[in-house]
Amino acid sequence: MDKEQIFINQTLYPKAADVFKIDIKPINEIIGDCLFIVDTNALLIPYTTSSFGFEEIEKAYSKLIKTKQLIIPGQVAREFAKNRPEKIKTLFQQLNIIKGKIKNLSTGQYPLLETLREYKEAVELENEIRILQKKYSIKIEEILSQIKDWRWNDPVSSVYNRLFSEDIIYEFDIDQDTIIKELERRNKFSIPPGFNDKSKGDFGVGDLLIWLTILEVAKEQKKDVIFISGDEKNDWFYRSESQSLYPRFELVIEFKHATNGKSFHIIKLSQLLTELGADEKAVKEVEFTERNVNIGFSEYRNFSLKAVELVYKWLQETESKKEIVVNNGFPDFLIKDSEKIEGVDVMTLRGGRNIISLHRFQERYMRAYYEIKEGKCDIFKFVIVVPDRDAIDSVNKYFDRFSDKYKNEFISIIAGTISDDGNFEQL
Structure with a gap:
């Protein structure tokens, strides 16, 4: 018999009274003094929003940096570095496909129709369209050329370079063998977060590293935490009818025990923008992007x-x-x-x-x-x-x-x- 598996609920809920006595402060009570910790998916959203939407996101991050409330886990920074090229490649592919689908019109040569006014007008329009298509194709090619020249100076990376100083990035020192042991335990018993990704090459260690960072920084600074994430998988949230309901109780309890009673929330980037008074148009745009990512491609x-x-x-x-x-x-x-x-x-x-x-x-x-x-x-x-x-x-x-x-x-x-x-x- 596996003793730990038999008594797994005692591990997840070590203090039974907490099940009935847990007190989670609402967001409006903690927003002025809590820590906002950003997930990778939130950092990647600007690659699929307009420049106006990104400006509002930049303003939101700037406000939190000014009040010293913004934290980016080291693992999030590394995941951003890994996924950023994919976003740019997708953008390049979209434009390249559009360019490849530009097709010249051909009215055809019909001498019998040359006396018709309508035929002459059609030929003239065809020539005008061809000129516009050529100009359009040249502009697309110029955009593609600029994208090729991007290194770490694309519009999103440039803003992040200006905003995110070293003191915003939080690294915690923990032995790798200890992390592997904890990862194996959580995957074995489906303890959130990360077990949903245990089939991946890294066995879902990314989510665990981010979670351990959240626990560590909250404990160290004695702060409540609002996690900015669009991840709605069932190792972070309870889900019903293809919708996320609220964070897993195991996460809330673990956070409470690690931080001596502090509160933990997960909200999307669009919700953060709303809380900080961003323009409604930008909020709607970010909401649409989040929905595209999370509600299922169908x-x-x-x-x-x-x-x-x-x-x-x-x-x-x-x-x-x-x-x-x-x-x-x-x-x-x-x-x-x-x-x-x-x-x-x-x-x-x-x-x-x-x-x-x-x-x-x-x-x-x-x-x-x-x-x-x-x-x-x-x-x-x-x-x-x-x-x-x-x-x-x-x-x-x-x-x-x-x-x-x-x-x-x-x-x-x-x-x-x-x-x-x-x-x-x-x-």
Whole structure:
């Protein structure tokens, strides 16, 4: 028998009376003197907001720095360094895909129509559009060139460089073996936070390091803490109906015991902006960005665009020795080498019982068949992107059921989802 597992509740709730007597001060009572500790996802949000939204975020951080209330854990800084290039790569890919989809118009040569006023006007408009398209393409190329020149001087990093001095970054000294032992214990018994990421390469140590930093700095400074984070996974929050409710009780209790009764809250960056009186337009913009990150890709508008971008990135990595052409229309991409041309079409499926739209997929499958038959492609691949791992089961059941219908040596079908680190993951 595993003694620790048998008595795990005694470990999580060492003082039973606290279950009924716990007192958490509301945010409005502690906001003037608490510590605001920032998570990585909050630092990355400005990469997907407007400059106006970022200005309001900058003002909020500046206020907290002035009152000496802002803390950034060392682990958060390191995670920002790791994830920042991915944000810039995504931005570059979005613009590159847009540039690749610019297609010249062609009214065609029809001598019989040259006497028609409408035909002449159409040709004139075509020439004007071509000129505008060329100018637009040049501007996109100039933007891409500037992005290529960014090192650590992109707009977001430049502001952070000015704002975040060394005394805002909190490092705590703890033995690595001790951390590994604690990580193993928490993952074994699903003790928050971090157990949701135990399948990752680092076994979820990032969240644990951030949490240990929160405990250490709050204990050291004898302060309540408001954690600024958009992470809504179930190792931080209780969840219901795809929504976060409130922080895990285990976290609140552990914080109370470590800090001699201080209060712990988790709020999003948009909530922080509201508390500090930011412009409502900026708050709404940040809220939208947070919602896109957290509510599940099937529920926000640009899921299809995001899926295409990430599959493009995945193809660049897996087919690095071949030419990948962004196609204007069906299919989304063409992969070329000296021997063959492969068409790749990205299909996004939204959750629910009818996760597969039979008519929609059959139609695209037949289009792929004719693309091959007409010699436009030698082989074809469908990449099906679903919101989460659970949806993969529905995809597999569908193709198991209709395996004979979609049996073709020249057409393959793969499925995957968007991983926690924002990449396409084939499953």
